[in-house]
Amino acid sequence: MSHRRLTTALGQALGLFALGLANGCGPAQSSPAKPQSITTASGVSMIVIPAGSFQMGSDEHEADERPRHEVRLGRFLMDQFEVTHDLFVKAQLPNPSRWQDDSRKPVERVRWREAKLYCNERSLMEELTPCYDEAKPGWPCDFTANGYRLPTEAEWEYAARAGSGRLYSFGGAAKLKANGWFADNAGKRTHVVGTRRPNAWGLHDLYGNVSEWCQDIYEPDYFKRSPARDPLGPAEGTADTKRVMKGGSWKASASMCRASFRKGQRTGDTDACFYTDFCGFRCVRRVTPAEVQSLLAKAAPKK
DSSP: OOOOHHHHHHHHHHHHOOOOTTSSOOOOOOOSSOOOOEEETTOOOEEOOOOOOEESSSSSSGGGSSSOOEEEEEEEEESSOOOEEEEHHHHTOOOOOOSSSOOOOOSSSSSSSHHHHHHHHHHHHHTOOOOOOTTTTTOOOOOTTOOOBBOHHHHHHHHHTOOOOOOTTBBSSGGGGHOOTTTTOSSSSSOOOOHHHHHHSOOOOSSSSSEEEEEEEETTTGTTTOOSSSSOOOOOOOOOOOOOOSOOOOOOGGGSSSSOOOOEOOOOOOOOOOOTEEEOOOEEEEOOOHHHHHHHHHHOOOO
C-alpha cells in the first residue's frame, strides 16, 4: 500500500478520534446444486451467487419492509464470512474494533467510509479497479468497476435467503441459535466467524454476529418505488445520511435477524465518538460468466 494511502487512513482515524406469508415458502430462485466457492488472489473465500429472482421484503412485519416485491439480480461474488480483524489489518488499515482478542472475529465499530476504504484497498491488492472514487465528496460508487464494494440491500437479502422465502433461510426462529450469534446465545460479544451453520449457499453469519453495512441509503418507503432489476437504492443525497444495515448482531433480538428486517444506521463518517460495536460488513463483486468459469477452474483440485 502506498505511503499516501496509509497516511490518509491513519489521519482519518486520528482526526475522528480528537417473506408470501411470514413463515411460508416464496418462489424459489435459481441456484447451483451445491455452493460454489472460490479463493481470491488476496486469499479471501467467496461464494458464487447465481443470477435469479426472489421476493424481497415482507408484508407481515415492519412498515419499511413493505410491499413485498419481486427483484431480479445478476451474478456476483460475496464473501463467505464477515470481514475479520486479520483481513482488515492485512489491508494496512487501523483496526477500530472493541474486541481484538481473536483475529478471526469480525471487525466491528467500522464506519461506513472505513468499510469502503477496505473495499478499495482489497481491489488494489488484486489489481482490480476500485469502485469508490476517493477524490469525490461522499466517495461515489462506480457499479461498472470490477473491484470490491459493499452489497446493495437487494444483493444482501437475496444471498441471505438462499432460495428460501421464509423469515430465516434455515426455517423458524427456534433454529436460530444453531445458525447465528444473537442476544440469546452470544454472551454480549462477537464470535469467531464460521462457528455457526452456513446457509444453503455456504454463507456464514448472515444472521447475527455483527450487523452488516450495505451500499444503499436508507429510506423507509423505498420499496414502494424500487426498480425490479438490480436496484441500487435511493439516489445519493447528504454526505452522512443513514445507510442500510442488515442481518442483526450479537445484541439483536431474533426478529431483528430476519432476512427482510431493515435498519437505518448513521455512517459515523463525521462522528468522532463512533462506538457502535455491532457494525461490520462483507464485500461483493460483480463477475461475468467467463470470470466465474476461470475462477472455478483455478479453485478446482489438481488431478
